[in-house]
Amino acid sequence: xxxxxxxxxxxxxxxxxxxxxxxxxxxxxxxxxxxxxxxxxxxxxxxxxxxxxxxxxxxxxxxxxxxxxxxxxxxxxxxxxxxxxxxxxxxxxxxxxxxxxxxxxxxxxxx
Amino acid sequence: xxxxxxxxxxxxxxxxxxxxxxxxxxxxxxxxxxxxxxxxxxxxxxxxxxxxxxxxxxxxxxxxxxxxxxxxxxxxxxxxxxxxxxxxxxxxxxxxxxxxxxxxxxxxxxxxxx
Numbered sequence: 001x002x003x004x005x006x007x008x009x010x011x012x013x014x015x016x017x018x019x020x021x022x023x024x025x026x027x028x029x030x031x032x033x034x035x036x037x038x039x040x041x042x043x044x045x046x047x048x049x050x051x052x053x054x055x056x057x058x059x060x061x062x063x064x065x066x067x068x069x070x071x072x073x074x075x076x077x078x079x080x081x082x083x084x085x086x087x088x089x090x091x092x093x094x095x096x097x098x099x100x101x102x103x104x105x106x107x108x109x110x111x
Numbered sequence: 112x113x114x115x116x117x118x119x120x121x122x123x124x125x126x127x128x129x130x131x132x133x134x135x136x137x138x139x140x141x142x143x144x145x146x147x148x149x150x151x152x153x154x155x156x157x158x159x160x161x162x163x164x165x166x167x168x169x170x171x172x173x174x175x176x177x178x179x180x181x182x183x184x185x186x187x188x189x190x191x192x193x194x195x196x197x198x199x200x201x202x203x204x205x206x207x208x209x210x211x212x213x214x215x216x217x218x219x220x221x222x223x224x225x
Contacts (some may be wrong), residue, residue: 004207032210043115043201043216051211090154094210101154105179 002027004102012108015094016031021076021105023065023091032094033074035065038104039087047089050074051097083109114138114218116201123223130182132187132220140215142208143185145177148199148219148224160185161208192224 003026013019025031032051038043047058055067065076074091087111091102115136124130136143145157159167160179174196176188185202199219205212 009151041218043218044214045216046213049213083139098156099210099214103151103153110140 002031002093002095002098002100003092004100007092008088008105008107009027009028009055009103010108011078014110015083015111016080019063019081019085021089021107022092023074023076023102024072024088025074025091025093026072026092027093027095030056032068032099034062034092034094034099035059035074035076036090036092037061038090046062047076051090066080069097081107081109085109115202115204115215117200117217117220119220121221121223122216123225124189125225126192126194128192128209129188129190131189132200132222133201134185134187136183136185136202136204136215136217136218138204138215139155140204140206142180142205142212143179143182144205144214145185145187146201146203148201153200158187161206163195189222192222194224197224 005024008016034049035047038044047063048057050057050067059066063078088106089105092099118133142161145179147155156169158177163179178186192221202217203214205214
């Protein structure tokens with residue numbers, strides 16, 4: 001069975017600082033991997049996705065993620081965080097027909 | 112209006128009430144989904160429809176009854192709910208049902224069962 005672990009429930013960073021959100025997955029084959037963001041009162045929005053090819057994936061809003069097969073990880077990064085990035089971030093893993101989401105990491109940005 | 116819309120945004124109901132959640136997508140997609148989002152739990156897929164046909168029911172209790180009259184509209188009919196059903200219910204759509212298709216989410220309906 002596929003699963004996703006986001007070990008950090010809550011992260012606080014200063015505006016302008018770099019950010020890394022962790023995601024580990026379990027899946028028996030090459031996974032499809034996603035990062036979504038949910039702002040307060042909003043639904044989830046896709047930031048980026050990995051299916052194959054280059055393991056470093058660029059997304060919207062200046063985010064990127066790197067697929068590391070050896071570590072079963074797909075961590076999300078941003079070099080400089082803006083106050084508007086405060087939201088909840090969800091990692092997801094998919095097989096051919098099903099997507100499984102993690103429990104989310106809530107990001108707080110302080111001035 | 113564009114994207115995926117959901118009504119109502121907030122709903123409070125007693126355990127004996129009957130209510131319905133509505134989802135509408137304006138993206139020309141063929142697949143629609145209902146998810147349940149509870150605090151500190153992963154997003155739970157409830158139902159999937161593709162071309163108006165239900166393709167997945169993820170062991171959801173019968174007090175939740177979905178309806179998909181066409182590819183643009185999806186309903187979730189609620190009756191005799193329990194307090195543990197209180198959650199954010201999200202609707203999503205995608206071009207088709209493949210994992211590789213990006214899902215577009217609505218803002219959700221915050222449901223409180225008293």
